[in-house]
Amino acid sequence: MKTKLIVIGILSLCSVGFYTIKSDFFKYPKYFPVPEYDFTKNPISKNKIILGNALFYDPILSKDNTISCASCHSPYNAFAHTDHKVSHGIQDQIGTRNAPALFNLAWQKSFMWDGAIKHLDMQALAPISDATEMGENIQHVVHKLKQSNIYPKLFQAAYGDRNITGERILKALSQFQLSLISANSKYDKVIQGKEKFTNQENTGYSIFKNKCNSCHAEPMFTNYGFANNGIAVDTIFNDYGRWMVTKQSKDSLAFKIPTLRNLRFSPPYMHDGRFKKLNQVLNHYTSEKNQSKTLAAELKKPLQLTANEKVDLIAFLRTLNDEDFIFDPKNKFPRNILLTTKTKN
């Protein structure tokens, strides 16, 4: 109880200025909501993030040691991938969905385009095990890491002993991903009073608040819900989204509402990556949708936007790009760990 009070005391002392600071590696603006992730079960530590960073960039997680998490989640694309519409895995296999950008994950309530996974810790099991992504299983990952020259040391530093378990691997991967916080875009600087929007950005902001904010809610730019936005089903993938998880007809064709932060770095857009440009996305919202029972109420009629309004809206959306996040060296490939020491196999 005492330690709890002390911790709370320290935390509140740390909450100075614009940021709430949980540790050097987890601080976020005061206008962000309270994170969903329960840090009490996985307290942030530097060495766990270092371990998670190494695991994230290491193809050892895949069956043939060729594909890492970063293969589809590149730091320069806000941890999404721009070369492929949908994910690509071992032996040049192609998946069915667009690899999403990864940041501000502590606030996310569920994972995957259909929300099938309810907790960040368990998310990594999906790509590790998927036959078309990494085609591996977590038991064998544990085995490989135990054989390696570098991981027992990293686990020792992170957890106090060299024991490698599924729980420890997944918690470390969570830690690295939790540390990916994007909150330094022009929008954030404006909210913090450090910068000002141009007139055009201001006009775009008003349009945004009128037409987009109900689903892509500030300040995370998503309400973490699911919706059918009226894009016709791809007849090759036949992906019905959330329905495939809940088997409830109301969820047919509903997909996760993604954040609009860092759009410049993370094309293509939509769950199957069908749009390369923001213009195409806006044109979709202003045209007739694929009509179906589950089409989002807000989109039953095309959004009314003039060509000028679209330009202004895109000017605002550009203020959500966070270059400091994209080029943050702490998020990069850990050369000092993964390149200097080769694993045994």
Place this chain on the structure above:
Amino acid sequence: MKLFPTFSNFIKKVSFIHVILVTILLLSCSAFAQKTISLVPLFNQKALKLDLYYLMDNKIDSIQFRTIKFYMSNITLLQDSAEVHTLEKQHVLVDLANNKSQIIDIDIENEISYNKIQFDLGIDPITSESGVFGGDLDPTNGMYWTWQSGYINFKIEGNSTTCPTQNHEFQFHIGGYQEPYNTSRIITLPLQQKENIVIQLELSTLFSQINFSETSSIMSPNQKAMKMADKLTTIFRTTL
């Protein structure tokens, strides 16, 4: 002269600690009894072992089990409907490939009486959504689904000559915690307050209810999984 009082103090201390230790030992001996819950798998009343062949009810076809693994949660002893003792370890993974996992230690207070044992066959929704855990819940046990949240509550894999599939294989991964497909089941069995608790799993009871030409594979939470979960409750029994 200086040493002597220190030494006697030391002796005093030692004997004091001894007295306390012995008292604790005696107290603990009198208050608790170490017992075990054994899980005994059977097929038509014969001890069931993985990878051996067993004759099915028609005396022609055979069945072989490759995997039998399941979770028992919130193991509780009851006196009629009152809970009198709950196992500290909340989730126990029983794996027929691991003999140790079939014997669960339980420390029961001597003075309590009980006549039933109750447990959940499976994992509850809160645990299913609360992130990763170690030990019996570690995903390396192969009992967590990778493509969506949720533990596999009960996994049975094997083959049978009656199974019209490739290599005559069947696989039942019974899991799912979200309504309307919450596949966890509460199981209550009568007990006699004897030395140790023995729970039998009579697998033939399950397979006499399964028609492989209709169902040979269940891998996700759905109506079939719900029905199978109901059938699974019928394999557990205690002998009185």
